[in-house]
Amino acid sequence: MSAKGAGNEGKIETVEEHPLDHILRQDRLPHIWCPGCGLGSAMTCFAQAIERVDIPLKKQVLLSGIGCTGRIAGYVNVDSYHTTHGRAIPFATGLKIANPELCVTVFSGDGDLFAIGGNHFLHAARRNVDINVICVNNFNYGMTGGQQGPTTPVEAKTSTTRYGSFEHPFNLPYLAAAIGAVYVSRWTTLHCRHLEKSMEKALQKKGFTFIEIISPCPTGFGRPNKLGEGLEELRYYREKSVIKNDASWDELELHMRGEEPVVVGDFVDTERPTYLELEEQMLRAKGLMK
Amino acid sequence: MVQDLLTVIVGGEAGHGVKKSGNVISILMNELGRYVFEMDDYPSLIRGGHNFSVVSSSTSPVYSHYMSADIIVCLDERSVDMHKDRLKDGGSLVYNADTVTLDSGSGLPMKTWIKDIKGIPLMAGTIGVAAVSALCGVEFSFLERIFRANYPRGLEANVELARIVYERMKDDEGKFELTTAETPPGHLLAGNEAIALGAAAAGLDVYIAYPMTPASTVLHYLAAFSKKLGMAVVHPETEIAVINMALGSAYAGARTAVGSSGGGFALMHEAFSLAGMSETPLMVILASRPGPSTGVPTYTGQGDLDFALNVGHGEFPRIVLSPSGTNQAFEKAAELLNLVWKFQVPGILLTEKHLGESWMTTSIDPESVEITEPSLYGGPLEQYGRYEKTDSGISPMLFPPAKGTVVKASSYEHDQKGITTEEAEKIMEMQEKRYVKEKAIREEMRNLLTVATHGEGSKSLVTYGSTTLSALEAVKNVDDVRVVQVIFLRPFPDWALQEALSGSDVIVAELSISGQFENLLRSKGFDVSAHIRQYDGRAFDPPELAARVREVTQ
Numbered sequence: 001m002s003a004k005g006a007g008n009e010g011k012i013e014t015v016e017e018h019p020l021d022h023i024l025r026q027d028r029l030p031h032i033w034c035p036g037c038g039l040g041s042a043m044t045c046f047a048q049a050i051e052r053v054d055i056p057l058k059k060q061v062l063l064s065g066i067g068c069t070g071r072i073a074g075y076v077n078v079d080s081y082h083t084t085h086g087r088a089i090p091f092a093t094g095l096k097i098a099n100p101e102l103c104v105t106v107f108s109g110d111g112d113l114f115a116i117g118g119n120h121f122l123h124a125a126r127r128n129v130d131i132n133v134i135c136v137n138n139f140n141y142g143m144t145g146g147q148q149g150p151t152t153p154v155e156a157k158t159s160t161t162r163y164g165s166f167e168h169p170f171n172l173p174y175l176a177a178a179i180g181a182v183y184v185s186r187w188t189t190l191h192c193r194h195l196e197k198s199m200e201k202a203l204q205k206k207g208f209t210f211i212e213i214i215s216p217c218p219t220g221f222g223r224p225n226k227l228g229e230g231l232e233e234l235r236y237y238r239e240k241s242v243i244k245n246d247a248s249w250d251e252l253e254l255h256m257r258g259e260e261p262v263v264v265g266d267f268v269d270t271e272r273p274t275y276l277e278l279e280e281q282m283l284r285a286k287g288l289m290k
Numbered sequence: 291m292v293q294d295l296l297t298v299i300v301g302g303e304a305g306h307g308v309k310k311s312g313n314v315i316s317i318l319m320n321e322l323g324r325y326v327f328e329m330d331d332y333p334s335l336i337r338g339g340h341n342f343s344v345v346s347s348s349t350s351p352v353y354s355h356y357m358s359a360d361i362i363v364c365l366d367e368r369s370v371d372m373h374k375d376r377l378k379d380g381g382s383l384v385y386n387a388d389t390v391t392l393d394s395g396s397g398l399p400m401k402t403w404i405k406d407i408k409g410i411p412l413m414a415g416t417i418g419v420a421a422v423s424a425l426c427g428v429e430f431s432f433l434e435r436i437f438r439a440n441y442p443r444g445l446e447a448n449v450e451l452a453r454i455v456y457e458r459m460k461d462d463e464g465k466f467e468l469t470t471a472e473t474p475p476g477h478l479l480a481g482n483e484a485i486a487l488g489a490a491a492a493g494l495d496v497y498i499a500y501p502m503t504p505a506s507t508v509l510h511y512l513a514a515f516s517k518k519l520g521m522a523v524v525h526p527e528t529e530i531a532v533i534n535m536a537l538g539s540a541y542a543g544a545r546t547a548v549g550s551s552g553g554g555f556a557l558m559h560e561a562f563s564l565a566g567m568s569e570t571p572l573m574v575i576l577a578s579r580p581g582p583s584t585g586v587p588t589y590t591g592q593g594d595l596d597f598a599l600n601v602g603h604g605e606f607p608r609i610v611l612s613p614s615g616t617n618q619a620f621e622k623a624a625e626l627l628n629l630v631w632k633f634q635v636p637g638i639l640l641t642e643k644h645l646g647e648s649w650m651t652t653s654i655d656p657e658s659v660e661i662t663e664p665s666l667y668g669g670p671l672e673q674y675g676r677y678e679k680t681d682s683g684i685s686p687m688l689f690p691p692a693k694g695t696v697v698k699a700s701s702y703e704h705d706q707k708g709i710t711t712e713e714a715e716k717i718m719e720m721q722e723k724r725y726v727k728e729k730a731i732r733e734e735m736r737n738l739l740t741v742a743t744h745g746e747g748s749k750s751l752v753t754y755g756s757t758t759l760s761a762l763e764a765v766k767n768v769d770d771v772r773v774v775q776v777i778f779l780r781p782f783p784d785w786a787l788q789e790a791l792s793g794s795d796v797i798v799a800e801l802s803i804s805g806q807f808e809n810l811l812r813s814k815g816f817d818v819s820a821h822i823r824q825y826d827g828r829a830f831d832p833p834e835l836a837a838r839v840r841e842v843t844q
């Protein structure tokens with residue numbers, strides 16, 4: 001990257017060429033995200049991961065729905081399609097069926113993937129479609145003004161829960177595992193190395209993979225909940241986080257405040273025939289395919 | 291120089307507190323006894339990019355903002371590039387001397403000052419407000435009072451900054467001598483707030499919405515005041531859930547509304563048609579932005595007219611209306627909620643970002659709104675049928691649980707009792723019953739303001755929605771042109787429009803490339819002699835619109 005995001009100072013610093021320059025679209029930078037937002041880190045990890053894996057960039061396709069997270073697809077220099085809000089997963093399924101050669105990744109927000117798009121997530125995982133879903137969980141709808149979403153913790157204040165949220169949020173890794181994802185992990189944006197490794201693994205793995213990235217959103221979530229600006233919010237998540245790959249599902253619940261840790265790690269890594277493999281198996285068994 | 295109309299532009303990077311300072315300038319002007327129109331221009335709700343606010347004010351009503359300004363405050367360098375050409379002769383340019391050097395205008399070392407008092411970047415906006423206030427010769431104590439009410443956090447620091455600004459701008463103090471009045475002409479309200487309040491005044495019990503710009507602020511506003519208003523406000527997981535929850539809520543007897551923009555409302559079509567079939571009252575707030583698809587979320591447009599008029603498969607009556615400014619938005623929102631309950635139909639309040647997210651001096655009286663109760667069943671319970679045939683087509687309602695009977699409603703075609711049917715005669719009977727309601731609605735509309743004529747003139751500039759605001763401001767400087775606003779769009783008030791036009795030349799102005807509104811008028815048999823269209827996501831700038839009107843009417 002040769003440009004730094006627009007910070008408080010509003011200045012663009014230019015540095016020498018960066019090894020990821022060809023992956024991030026220079027003409028689109030600096031990015032639009034708020035100072036302190038975790039999305040820049042999440043995107044950098046992804047850029048690093050697609051660079052490192054043994055899959056040519058020309059075979060990578062990045063899809064997103066609508067939201068702050070969804071903007072990532074526009075910045076990464078691979079083929080991309082910015083779908084409508086919540087619909088990236090069915091689009092990805094269609095793309096994979098039409099051209100199984102492609103490595104298809106959906107990068108989107110918690111609201112996009114689990115509120116409006118929740119149904120699609122369930123069915124793609126159930127079918128074990130060979131796509132990767134990366135969700136940036138910032139506990140709210142960042143782009144539209146900090147509303148409550150399906151991952152907002154109980155007690156959290158948002159622009160639609162002025163007195164605090166009382167709905168039980170999704171436990172995303174638990175959900176993904178329960179409906180059949182073959183690879184499930186969770187990291188915060190401070191766990192760069194782990195996150196990047198997980199992304200590499202997900203990209204190379206056959207079947208439906210899911211990564212949850214816990215990310216600060218100072219504008220929509222940190223400030224109303226007095227978690228401070230981005231860095232402080234991130235520090236808060238880091239201090240609370242413990243790596244535990246064999247965590248039980250209830251340990252993966254996330255809480256607003258209190259003693260409970262944020263458990264991160266690689267929770268599922270298993271094998272299951274994919275949607276297209278199953279179709280082929282069936283056709284062969286019935287003698288409809290040689 | 292004594293000045294009545296004054297336009298101020300404040301521009302800066304998101305995070306400079308631009309919107310807030312636009313708002314405080316509006317409040318200041320309103321408190322000085324001036325009518326205000328404020329338009330906020332922002333590329334997205336998140337922090338990146340350039341934001342600016344335009345505040346036009348005067349001692350007589352200002353219906354829309356102007357893009358040429360008397361005072362331009364640039365909090366960063368980009369604002370200078372973007373806005374400097376918009377400065378009127380004799381105007382004042384105030385800029386951040388820490389980031390730009392110019393040979394004219396007032397350069398204020400904003401960053402340095404903020405640093406000196408250990409402030410935050412957001413305070414650049416405060417400096418902007420103080421500079422405008424000084425240029426307009428507002429007494430410092432008056433400004434301090436405005437600050438006290440609007441910057442509860444960091445008040446001392448903000449006041450101190452303002453003092454520094456006043457000191458520095460001493461020579462230019464009072465350069466613009468504003469006309470003022472003793473009392474504020476009204477309250478500042480955004481269009482979406484006026485809509486929300488109108489619905490609330492007409493007895494809205496439940497508001498359900500999934501956020502989507504530019505409709506989201508209805509949700510925020512009602513969520514913030516839900517306790518005070520005694521209203522339930524729900525934000526479900528998708529627009530499909532939104533509208534189906536709303537139908538459930540209305541079936542239980544609660545006056546319910548939903549709100550969204552084009553993409554979100556598109557997801558509601560199936561259930562909108564269900565509302566038509568099941569005769570479930572439902573109010574929809576449809577706030578437009580330029581499409582198709584995700585389009586341009588934070589800008590304005592009128593490309594959704596055909597969509598609003600024709601949504602839903604099958605044939606059923608519905609009401610579509612579109613208000614111009616905040617006062618009318620309040621009245622028409624209340625009226626629509628009453629109408630959908632009276633006629634048991636879905637109804638759409640079609641609006642645009644230009645109304646929904648702009649701030650206007652408003653005078654409304656919630657006490658003036660009467661709540662029309664729906665027709666309720668009072669006959670023998672064992673005979674109750676949810677879809678009983680009547681002359682008006684309106685069947686008396688009962689809400690579950692209704693002791694002694696059952697309330698059966700259905701998405702299938704049904705008989706008078708709500709039981710599914712495929713019988714030819716019964717299908718016809720129900721189709722006709724629903725169809726008759728349209729006639730009843732038309733009758734009712736004869737007592738309502740369906741077309742508004744503003745001003746006088748032998749030619750008519752015909753508009754709908756918030757484009758009416760731009761037109762009202764434009765014709766102030768055009769001879770012999772009146773503005774005719776079509777408020778009800780379906781059923782179409784052809785009788786009222788005929789009367790309003792009375793054979794005059796018709797010029798249609800709208801924010802649409804294909805001229806959907808013009809086509810609607812033509813389809814209803816009206817001649818159009820000229821049209822003016824714009825489709826760049828912006829509202830018409832009144833002087834530009836005036837010039838185009840002159841061009842086509844000369």
Ligand SMILES: Cc1ncc(C[n+]2csc(CCOP(=O)(O)OP(=O)(O)O)c2C)c(N)n1
Nearest residue numbers: 066067068069085109110111112141142143
């Ligand atoms: C059908 C539809 N409904 C609503 C919207 C408005 N909208 C855009 S992004 C968004 C929420 C984004 O939240 P999330 O997916 O968590 O992303 P974040 O911004 O937090 O990264 C919403 C509601 C839309 N574009 N389309």
Ligand code: SF4
Nearest residue numbers: 033034037068142217
């Ligand atoms: S609103 Fe939140 S998620 Fe969006 S850019 Fe700002 S900090 Fe990031």
Ligand SMILES: [Mg+2]
Nearest residue numbers: 109110140142
């Ligand atoms: Mg989110």
